[in-house]
Amino acid sequence: MKSRLFRTIAIIVFIPLCLSFQGLSTVYSQPDSLIGVQPLLDRGAQTLQSLIPPSIRPLFLAQEIEQLLQELEGHPPDWTQLRHADITEQSERLFQLNRQRDEIRTKKKALLQQPVAFIWAGILRQYLPEYQGFSVALGPELTTTSWGIVRFKPIDLPDYLVTIPAPTEREQLLARQQQGEQIEIILVCIGRLIPDESIIYAFSHEGHQEGMILPVVSVQRLLYFLKAP
Numbered sequence: 761m762k763s764r765l766f767r768t769i770a771i772i773v774f775i776p777l778c779l780s781f782q783g784l785s786t787v788y789s790q791p792d793s794l795i796g797v798q799p800l801l802d803r804g805a806q807t808l809q810s811l812i813p814p815s816i817r818p819l820f821l822a823q824e825i826e827q828l829l830q831e832l833e834g835h836p837p838d839w840t841q842l843r844h845a846d847i848t849e850q851s852e853r854l855f856q857l858n859r860q861r862d863e864i865r866t867k868k869k870a871l872l873q874q875p876v877a878f879i880w881a882g883i884l885r886q887y888l889p890e891y892q893g894f895s896v897a898l899g900p901e902l903t904t905t906s907w908g909i910v911r912f913k914p915i916d917l918p919d920y921l922v923t924i925p926a927p928t929e930r931e932q933l934l935a936r937q938q939q940g941e942q943i944e945i946i947l948v949c950i951g952r953l954i955p956d957e958s959i960i961y962a963f964s965h966e967g968h969q970e971g972m973i974l975p976v977v978s979v980q981r982l983l984y985f986l987k988a989p
Contacts, residue, residue, distance in 0.1 A: 796918030797891070800925040800945065800984050808879070808948060808985070816875045816950055819912075819975075822905045829907050829959075829973070832871055833861060836907040837961055839971035850963070857961055865958060872953050876977060878912040882945040882984070884923070887934060893924030894933070896984070898947055908971030909964055914949050914979045923984040943986075950981040 803811055809818045819825050829836070837857055844850040865872070879901050884894040898921065903910045923945065925933055936943055953959070953975060960974040 795980070795982055796921045797893075798923060798982055798984050800893070800923040800929070800986055802929075803985050808877075808946070811983075811985075812877050812948070812950070816877050819876050819878045822903055822910075825903060825910050826905050826907060828871075828876070829905075832865060832868060832959065837971065839908065839963075842961075842971075843963070843969060854961055854963070858957070861959065861961070862957055866955075872955060872958055875950060875952055875980075877948055877950045878975075878977065880912070880914070880947040880949060882921075882923075882947045884933065884937065884943040884945065887937070888922065891922050891924060892927075892930060893922050896921040896923055896945065896947070905973075908961075908973050910973045910975070912949070913960070913974045913976045914951070915954065915976060916951070916978045916980075917949075918982075921982075925986075929986075946985040946987050948983040948985065949977065949979045950983070951977045951979040954978050 801811075808820055812818060817824075817828070819828060842850065842853045842857060844853065880898050881901055882896045882898045885897050886895045887893075888895060900911050900913075933943060954977070958976055960976060962972045962974060964970045964972045
């Protein structure tokens, strides 16, 4: 089960950018001011896992996320015991669970320091001639796992998100937009779980109050990939 909530990012400055792929080396060496301004890459038939350095742990699939949670947390919470008709009591139970697990997690510094990569969804918005690229609207991906619904919570996202396609591709994308097509992209966020409150347990406000897990990641790099039609 997946759902998305998009927001548009305003663009107010011009920053030139080299568009070469070059094994992602240029992408990873960008200064902080350029993190949100990146080329639009076409992964072809390659998996996302194969396109990030081996030192970065992919958390794209449910089983990849579950494996990390197993290593960090040991076992899922008992959602039945946490749920309560009184919202105040339910909030208190969640608060106590989160504090207990935060304390235990401080002993697993190596795991918390490991770089991870996760996915958010994006769509191309306004074309920006000064960039020869597009502003990006983005929203979370919800992944159903055996632990509960996982929704990554990025922090330290740059204020300006712009993706720049190759010149030959740019005209095709503009033509598709003019025909009213919504062009989807995949946003790969790379960073580290924050030291404190790195995993938040909550309940979804939609549906039947399903258990929700929110890993909180400080984002340090972004990669944009055109989503296959």
